[in-house]
Structure formats: structure tokens, C-alpha cells
Amino acid sequence: TNKPKIVVLGAGYAGMMTTKRLTQKLGPEEAEIVLVNKHNYHYQTTWLHEVAAGTINPNRSRIMIKDVIDTKRVALIQDSVVEVKQDEQRVVLENDEIGYDFLVIGLGFEKATFGIPGMEENAFSIESVDKSRLIRDHIEYQFSRYKNEPGEKDHLLTIVVGGAGFTGIEFVGELAERVPELCKKYDIDKRKVRIINIEAAPSILPGFDEELADYARKSLAFRDIEFKLGVMIKECKPDSVVIGEEEEEIKAGTIVWTGGVQANGVIGKSGFELTKGKVTVNSDLRAPGYENIFILGDCSWVMDEEKGRPFPPTAQLAIQEADTCANNIYALLYGGELESFIYDNKGTVASLGGQHAMGTVFDQKKLYGVTAKAMKNVIDDRYLFLLGGPKLVLKKGKFRPF
Numbered sequence: 001t002n003k004p005k006i007v008v009l010g011a012g013y014a015g016m017m018t019t020k021r022l023t024q025k026l027g028p029e030e031a032e033i034v035l036v037n038k039h040n041y042h043y044q045t046t047w048l049h050e051v052a053a054g055t056i057n058p059n060r061s062r063i064m065i066k067d068v069i070d071t072k073r074v075a076l077i078q079d080s081v082v083e084v085k086q087d088e089q090r091v092v093l094e095n096d097e098i099g100y101d102f103l104v105i106g107l108g109f110e111k112a113t114f115g116i117p118g119m120e121e122n123a124f125s126i127e128s129v130d131k132s133r134l135i136r137d138h139i140e141y142q143f144s145r146y147k148n149e150p151g152e153k154d155h156l157l158t159i160v161v162g163g164a165g166f167t168g169i170e171f172v173g174e175l176a177e178r179v180p181e182l183c184k185k186y187d188i189d190k191r192k193v194r195i196i197n198i199e200a201a202p203s204i205l206p207g208f209d210e211e212l213a214d215y216a217r218k219s220l221a222f223r224d225i226e227f228k229l230g231v232m233i234k235e236c237k238p239d240s241v242v243i244g245e246e247e248e249e250i251k252a253g254t255i256v257w258t259g260g261v262q263a264n265g266v267i268g269k270s271g272f273e274l275t276k277g278k279v280t281v282n283s284d285l286r287a288p289g290y291e292n293i294f295i296l297g298d299c300s301w302v303m304d305e306e307k308g309r310p311f312p313p314t315a316q317l318a319i320q321e322a323d324t325c326a327n328n329i330y331a332l333l334y335g336g337e338l339e340s341f342i343y344d345n346k347g348t349v350a351s352l353g354g355q356h357a358m359g360t361v362f363d364q365k366k367l368y369g370v371t372a373k374a375m376k377n378v379i380d381d382r383y384l385f386l387l388g389g390p391k392l393v394l395k396k397g398k399f400r401p402f
């Protein structure tokens with residue numbers, strides 16, 4: 001057929017919403033749409049800290065793609081992207097190779113370890129459902145081992161979390177909820193367990209509202225999270241981390257790295273020019289130098305012209321970019337002006353475990369505690385609604401009237 005072929009790589013927030021919008025804007029005769037993803041499911045990346053701590057069932061964070069995307073309109077290919085060959089307009093997959101007329105890249109993030117010795121090999125990270133489930137199982141295994149191991153073994157119950165950005169903070173919040181349950185299950189004295197969050201900057205959540213960051217730190221410290229602030233992790237060994245100028249060594253049964261993210265490695269491998277691990281895209285979200293390639297979500301930086309620096313990579317941003325990307329593909333197909341992406345910041349809310357949360361909404365109004373937690377649930381459910389309507393909210397949503 002002569003229909004233009006639009007290929008979307010990655011079924012994350014950016015890829016799913018772009019695909020959804022394209023099916024709404026274009027009829028079956030107008031374009032062929034292909035969605036390529038590693039798994040046959042989409043997952044809620046923003047819930048992975050809960051999967052990793054074991055406070056939600058991993059299946060709760062997964063949504064079968066065919067349940068929310070019309071598979072009569074969109075061809076799903078379950079495969080891993082290896083490389084994009086721009087000159088040939090082809091994408092190399094692990095088991096196949098496909099051509100495209102328009103390409104949307106939404107392959108998300110992977111951990112950035114900044115060359116810290118041993119971090120890549122020895123630390124867990126919250127990157128996907130599979131990797132998060134492994135953390136949950138590993139922690140539980142360490143608790144189980146503790147009861148069966150002879151000799152000095154307290155370190156098995158120490159969990160080190162490296163980096164107190166939003167991922168690290170939300171994760172220790174979930175651990176604060178989970179650990180008492182595990183202690184009960186394995187007959188362990190809760191005072192034996194240590195959860196240590198290590199941050200290089202002098203405070204947690206560097207760059208975020210100080211009052212809210214302080215509230216979060218106190219809330220977590222009250223629930224026995226230990227913080228080591230202004231201390232760099234210098235090395236990660238199989239069962240310890242080396243920190244600070246004095247090179248103190250902390251033994252731990254579980255080490256989770258939440259110290260930073262970069263674009264999926266496929267981007268660099270495909271020869272796109274990287275700035276701090278990501279591609280800085282044009283205001284219409286296209287990769288510089290390419291007429292028909294869009295890069296969205298955590299693979300790219302979009303400049304915040306007002307502040308002169310890129311927007312932080314979030315699901316909120318990825319979801320909004322999808323609208324602009326779909327509109328611009330439409331404009332490329334039918335002629336017309338391409339639009340520039342405009343970000344509408346609805347705020348930032350972080351969960352701190354259980355009913356605890358904090359954040360800002362709309363014009364920087366601050367929320368704390370259960371009010372913030374309720375807002376967090378609204379944000380989660382709003383996305384489910386955008387993606388799959390009321391049915392999906394009822395099935396997977398966070399607000400349950402019962």
C-alpha cells in the first residue's frame with residue numbers, strides 16, 4: 001500500500017498516548033500505525049517504587065496493550081529495538097527489521113551510574129517491572145536468610161538507597177510501610193532493620209521546594225529512615241557501599257541505586273547526538289537534523305525557554321508531548337504549520353508511603369499528608385482515564401470507594 005507508515009518505539013507514557021492520539025486523528029485508510037514494545041504490556045513506571053518495595057502487586061502496574069489500544073488499527077510488534085538506521089529509514093529489532101516514513105521514539109530511561117565503580121554490576125535499580133520485582137524478592141529473601149544464617153548477619157537487614165531524588169524518596173517511603181510487615185512475617189525485631197538513604201547534595205530532593213523537602217525528610221525520619229546527606233557514594237561492592245571523603249564502608253544486604261537516569265542506550269547507539277545522556281529536541285519535538293523523527297519522554301530534553309534549562313523528565317511531560325507529536329505528524333501528512341510544544345505544569349506530588357505524601361499543585365499551592373495523597377491518587381487515575389476510560393480506572397485505579 002502507499003499509506004504512510006508511522007512507527008512508534010516503546011509503549012511507555014509517550015508511546016502509548018501518541019499511538020492513542022494517532023488512532024483518534026487518522027482513519028484506517030490514512031496511515032499505517034505500528035507500535036513496537038519489549039513486552040505485550042504497558043506499565044506504570046510511576047508506580048515501580050511500590051512494586052520494588054512490595055507494597056503493590058506487580059500485576060497492578062501492568063496494563064495489557066491490547067486492552068487499551070485498538071489492535072485492528074495498530075499493528076503491535078513485541079520485540080526489542082536494537083538500533084535506528086536513519087539513513088535507510090529502518091529500525092533494527094532483535095528478531096526483525098522494519099521500515100518507517102515517520103518515527104516516534106519513546107523508549108524511556110535507564111539508570112545512569114556516572115562511572116561509579118561497581119554500581120552497574122552490584123546495585124539494583126527501579127527501571128522496569130521485571131527489575132522492580134527482583135528488588136522486592138531480593139529484600140524478602142534477605143529477611144528469610146536472616147533467620148537461617150549463623151554468625152554476624154545484621155547487615156542482611158540493611159537496605160541502602162543511593163540518591164534522594166524523587167525516586168529514592170518515594171522508594172524509602174514505601175519501604176517504611178513494607179518493613180514492619182516483613183518483620184512480622186519473618187519474626188524479626190524491627191530495630192534490627194536499617195534503611196539508609198544516601199544523598200550527595202546537602203539536602204534531600206535538591207532543587208525542590210525546601211519547606212516540602214524538609215517536611216518529607218521529617219516524615220520519613222519519624223518512620224526510622226536514616227539519611228546521610230552531603231555524602232557521595234564512591235564505590236559499590238557486592239555487599240557494601242563506600243561513601244564520603246573518609247571512605248566509610250556500609251555493609252548492606254540490599255543496595256538500590258536511585259542516583260540518576262539517562263536516555264535508553266538505543267539512542268546513543270543509533271548515533272543521535274547526546275547532551276548529558278539525552279537528545280535535545282527542537283521545539284516541535286523532532287530530533288535536530290531529521291524531518292520525520294520525533295523523540296519524546298525520557299529519551300529527550302525539551303528546553304524550558306523561560307528558565308533556560310530543560311524540563312525535568314516526568315510522565316506528566318511525556319503524556320503532554322504525545323499530543324504535540326500526534327498533531328505535528330498530522331501536519332506533516334496534510335501540510336500546515338508544525339506546533340511548538342508548550343508545557344502546562346500541573347505540579348509535582350510525591351508519595352511518602354501509606355497515606356503520607358507532599359507536593360505542589362497548580363500555581364504552587366503546597367499540599368501535605370492525606371490531602372497530598374488524595375491528589376496523588378487523582379493524578380494516577382486521571383492518566384488511566386486518558387488511556388483507557390472509566391473501565392481502566394475501575395480495574396487499576398487508586399481510588400477505591402470500598
Ligand code: FAD
Binds near residue numbers: 010046106
Ligand atoms: P517509559 O515510561 O520508561 O516507557 C518506555 C517503554 O519502552 C517501556 O514500556 C519499555 O518496556 C519500552 N522499551 C524500553 N526499551 C525498549 C527496547 N529496546 N525495545 C522495545 N521497547 C523498549 N513522573 C511523574 O510525572 N510523576 C510521578 O509521580 C513519577 N513517579 C516516578 C516514580 C518512579 C519510581 C520512577 C522511576 C519514575 C517516576 N516518574 C514520575 C518519571 C516517569 O516515570 C518517567 O519520566 C516516564 O516514565 C517517562 O516516560 P517514557 O514514555 O519516556 O518512558
Ligand code: NAD
Binds near residue numbers: 116260312
Ligand atoms: P534524580 O536525578 O532526580 O535524583 C538523583 C539523586 O541522586 C540526586 O539528588 C543526586 O544528587 C543524587 N546522587 C547522584 N549521584 C550520587 C552519588 N554518587 N552519591 C549520592 N547521591 C548521588 O533521579 P530520580 O530521582 O530517579 O528522578 C528522575 C526523574 O523522574 C526526575 O525528573 C524526577 O522528577 C522524576 N520523578 C518524579 C516523581 C514524582 O513526580 N513523584 C517520582 C520519581 C521520579
